[in-house]
Every structure is written in structure tokens, then in C-alpha cells.
Amino acid sequence: MKKIVTSIFILMFMVGCSAQDSGELTRVDVQKGNKQENYEDTLMITDEKTINLLKSSFGEVKWEPNTKPEMSRKEDISATLFYTFDENMPERLYEYRIWFNGNDTATIISNNEKEGYGTLDLDNSRILKNNLLNYHEN
Template identity: 40%
Template sequence: MKKIVVIMAVLFLFACSSKQTMPDYNKLTRLNFHYTSEKVKMINDVEPLKGVFSEIKWQEGMPKMARKPDVTAVLFIMNDETKTERLYTYEILYNDGGTATVIDEENSLIGSLAKNPTIQLKSAFSCENGCTDAP
């Protein structure tokens, strides 16, 4: 009986300490976003953005934000097992030098995005390839 309790305790500790896996951005189905003072917009053609979000270099820890995010984005990512979408909310701050900082508050992660992917992200958020008002 003690062995069973010890084994269950070890399994529980292992499950609790395992790191959060990042979403599979290839399963991104749509993206909603908004600038601080604007209506929520929706990007349906997310193919170009799948690679952009995969470029984020994540690390644990939450910074104290000195300013509000430039953009808040909600990513809808399909879960193959349940056939439902899981939502990930990222706050994006554009930095001097053309890079971006991405905050994932839910998982206490901060990410950095290089200059070229940031340019692609800004282009998508400018609705150059078309956006609609989110439902």
C-alpha cells in the first residue's frame, strides 16, 4: 500500500512540474486582434502567420510592463483530440529597433520576436491582406 502511495505521489509531482507545451502554430485556424482603442478584427487567412508565431523565443517569467501592449491577439488553435479550438491570448509590444516582445500571461511566459517576423506581424495587423470585424 505504501508503494502505491509513493508511486502516485511521484507521478503527481512529475505531472505538476512538467513544462507547459507550446501550441502547434501549424494548427492555427484564425486570429482575432485589436489595438488598444479599436474594434476587434479577425484574420481568416492565417497561413502566413503560422511561421511567424513559431519564431517566438519563449522564456519563463513575467516582466513588469512599463506600458500597455500595442496589440492584443487571440489565437484559435485546433485540438485534434477534442476537435475544439483552444484560445491563446498574447499581448504584443513593439520595441525600438523593429523587434517585438510577446507576453503570455496565462503561462507566465515572455517571448521575443526578431525584426523580420515582427514586420510580417505588423503587416498582418494592418489588414493589408484583408480583415473583417470579429463576431
């Protein structure tokens, strides 16, 4: 009986942890940096198709937690992702600073301590660039 109770507890803990990681992305706020070290106006992305593309791309970032990188230039984009984990709780906000590199990859720094510093491959970097940078320009 003790083994069954322990197994159920472990299973519930694992399901609870995975549910936390699978929150619903509901909105993305984007600010584009400019050469004067200022940000332009914030744009809000809420359409479901773009949100799903962005969530998928952010899911492919190769994160290196506990890394303290320093970048030589200001980020190209600052993005705030709004996640809902429980309808009875406020949204959680995760902030990302994104640099688009000359080789069409991206470097990302997150304020989420589980993520930290990350890189994104060519294909997913293009998705971010097209849906964040170009969205901002339209």
C-alpha cells in the first residue's frame, strides 16, 4: 500500500511539473531597439497563428542556465511573453532580449533563471525575425 501511495504522489508531482512548463502563451509585446539606444513603441501580438509560431520557436532555444553573458551591442528586439498557467492566477511574464546574428542565428538572454542565455538555429531564428522584427515594421 505504501508503494502505491508513493507512486501516485510521484506521478502527481511529475504531472504538476510538466503542466507548469506547458503554460498557454497568450500575448507577446515587442520593442525594437534603435541606434540611439532607445526603444520604439511597444507592439502587442495576440493573433493565434503568430503566437503559436513564436511559442514553437522559443521552444527550440538551446538554453545555458547560470551563464552571465555580456553582449557588445544593444539587442535588436526586446520581447515580453505572457503565459497563463492557471485561469485563477495572474499571467507570468518572461522577458527576452534578442540579437539577430550575421549568420542568421539568434542569441537570446532570458530573465527566467531556468533559461538564462540561449542560442537559436537558422530556421527558428528566421521565424522569430520574421514574426518579431518584421511584424514591428508593418
